[in-house]
Amino acid sequence: MTxxxxxxxxxxxxxxxxxxxxxxxxxxxxxxxxxxxxxxLLVFPExxxxxxxxxxxxxxxxxxxxxxxxxxxxxxxxxxxLARLAVEHGVHILGGSGPVFTSDRPxxxxxxxxxxxxxxxxxxxxxxxxxxxxxxxxxxxGLTLFETDIGRIGIVICYDSEFPLLARQLTEAGAxxxxxxxxxxTWAGYNRVRIGAMARALENxxxxxxxxxVGQSQWCAGCEENTGxxxxxxxxxxxxxxxxxxxxxxxxxxxxxxxxISRQKIAHTRADGGVLxxxxxxxxxxxxxxxxxxxRAT
Numbered sequence: 001m002t003x004x005x006x007x008x009x010x011x012x013x014x015x016x017x018x019x020x021x022x023x024x025x026x027x028x029x030x031x032x033x034x035x036x037x038x039x040x041l042l043v044f045p046e047x048x049x050x051x052x053x054x055x056x057x058x059x060x061x062x063x064x065x066x067x068x069x070x071x072x073x074x075x076x077x078x079x080x081x082l083a084r085l086a087v088e089h090g091v092h093i094l095g096g097s098g099p100v101f102t103s104d105r106p107x108x109x110x111x112x113x114x115x116x117x118x119x120x121x122x123x124x125x126x127x128x129x130x131x132x133x134x135x136x137x138x139x140x141x142g143l144t145l146f147e148t149d150i151g152r153i154g155i156v157i158c159y160d161s162e163f164p165l166l167a168r169q170l171t172e173a174g175a176x177x178x179x180x181x182x183x184x185x186t187w188a189g190y191n192r193v194r195i196g197a198m199a200r201a202l203e204n205x206x207x208x209x210x211x212x213x214v215g216q217s218q219w220c221a222g223c224e225e226n227t228g229x230x231x232x233x234x235x236x237x238x239x240x241x242x243x244x245x246x247x248x249x250x251x252x253x254x255x256x257x258x259x260x261i262s263r264q265k266i267a268h269t270r271a272d273g274g275v276l277x278x279x280x281x282x283x284x285x286x287x288x289x290x291x292x293x294x295x296r297a298t
Contacts, residue, residue, distance in 0.1 A: 003264050005150045005177070007207070008039035008256045009230035011249050012096065013215035014051040014223060020074065023052065024081050031082075034256050035089035040150050042256075043211040046108070046124075046158045046183040048096015050223045052078060064135065064221040068099045068106055075100055079111050079118065086113035092150060094179050094211075097124070097157055105136045110155060110181060112146055119146055122155035126163060135222065145173045151263050158182040161210075162196035164203060168281065171204040176266050178206060183213040183226060187251075190228035198233045198244055205235040205270045205278040207246075207261050214252045230257035237273040239265065 010030065017023045034042045049071050053061040056070035075098065082095045093113045099106035100123075108124040108131065123140025124131075131137040143166060146153045154170030154177070161167065161180040170178060178200055182193040190212060197208040212228030229249045236244040246259040270278045 001148075001263065002040075002150055004260055004262050005040050006038045006258060006260045007041045007043065007177075007209055007232055008034040008037070008258050009043050009209050009211040009232055009247075009249075010045060010048075010256055011212055011214045011228065011230040011252070011254055012045045012048055013254045014048070014213065014217035014220055014226070016054045016217075016219060017051065020055060020077060023055070023074075023078070027078075027081060028085060030256075031085045031089060031091070031093065035091050037256070037258060039256070039258060040091055041153075041177070041209075042091055042093045043179050043181060043209050044094060044096040045211045045213045046097045046110070046181040047213060047223055048181070049075060049078060049098025050096075050220055051217070052098070053220055058219060061219050062221050067221040068135065069101075072099045072101050072106060079113075082111070083113050083117045087115055087117060090115045092119075092148060092153075094155065094181065097181055099137070103138065105138050107138050107140050108157060109140070110157060112153075112155070114148055119148070120144055122157065124157040125160050125166060128159045130222070143170055145170055145175055147174070151176045153177045153179065155179045155181075156200070158184070158193055161193055161200060161208070164200065167200040167204055171206055171278070175204075176206055176263055177261075178204070178208045180208055180210045181212075182210055182228060183223065184228055185225045187227055193228075194231060197231070201233045201235050201244060203277050203281070205237065205273060206266055208233045214254055227252055229253065230255075232257065232259040232261075234261065235269055235273065235277070237269050237275065239269070
């Protein structure tokens with residue numbers, strides 16, 4: 001495996017396409033730009049695949065069930081395109097997630113590509129309220145660790161990044177980089193994912209990458225408003241930025257944000273950091289078995 005890895009996190013707007021060729025042109029341009037800037041790992045956002053709903057026309061894209069089904073219908077072609085681009089540029093790409101129907105209801109799936117083609121996928125594990133109550137999105141069947149030439153990579157899609165035990169399972173299996181693609185309507189929602197991603201970097205002394213949807217797309221049911229900024233985070237420890245921020249974009253500004261990280265540095269921090277959160281994690285369990293005292297003020 002290589003030591004240093006250049007990561008590109010996308011702050012990505014959904015666009016309207018008259019045909020699939022227009023989508024392919026945009027995707028090729030984004031991937032080409034990141035590759036030309038030296039990126040080896042490219043991260044697109046949660047629900048980035050929803051722009052495929054535009055291919056069904058305004059009535060379809062403006063209807064929630066229609067948008068979900070139309071985006072899913074074009075997913076195989078989009079994955080074929082991204083696989084080709086990953087091979088062509090010799091990069092790893094986490095494609096924008098979106099609906100995939102494995103039953104009568106969809107999962108929220110992000111496909112991961114490498115220089116050899118499709119590596120696999122990760123389905124979101126825990127749904128936010130709109131996915132449960134309005135979209136009917138189903139949870140995935142567990143997590144996947146990707147062992148690649150650029151490191152061991154796990155994926156915690158948006159809300160999943162706010163649950164520490166998911167990230168912990170991945171890092172205990174060896175993950176050094178956690179990808180957290182997101183889609184949030186409000187600044188508060190964006191910050192929940194950002195704070196979750198930064199906390200996971202602190203707890204696990206690893207790298208986390210947030211890639212959000214940004215901008216207005218009133219034509220797309222369920223993804224009309226999107227806000228956030230791309231960010232790449234590390235542990236606030238010796239040799240790292242004190243605030244844990246390796247790179248962040250401007251708010252709601254489309255484009256790539258880059259950072260180059262060292263896997264050896266991650267290993268060194270876990271072994272001999274100013275604190276040892278990763279190694280001391282298991283000390284929580286015996287403490288939880290001790291009596292809990294409740295003190296009531298009088």
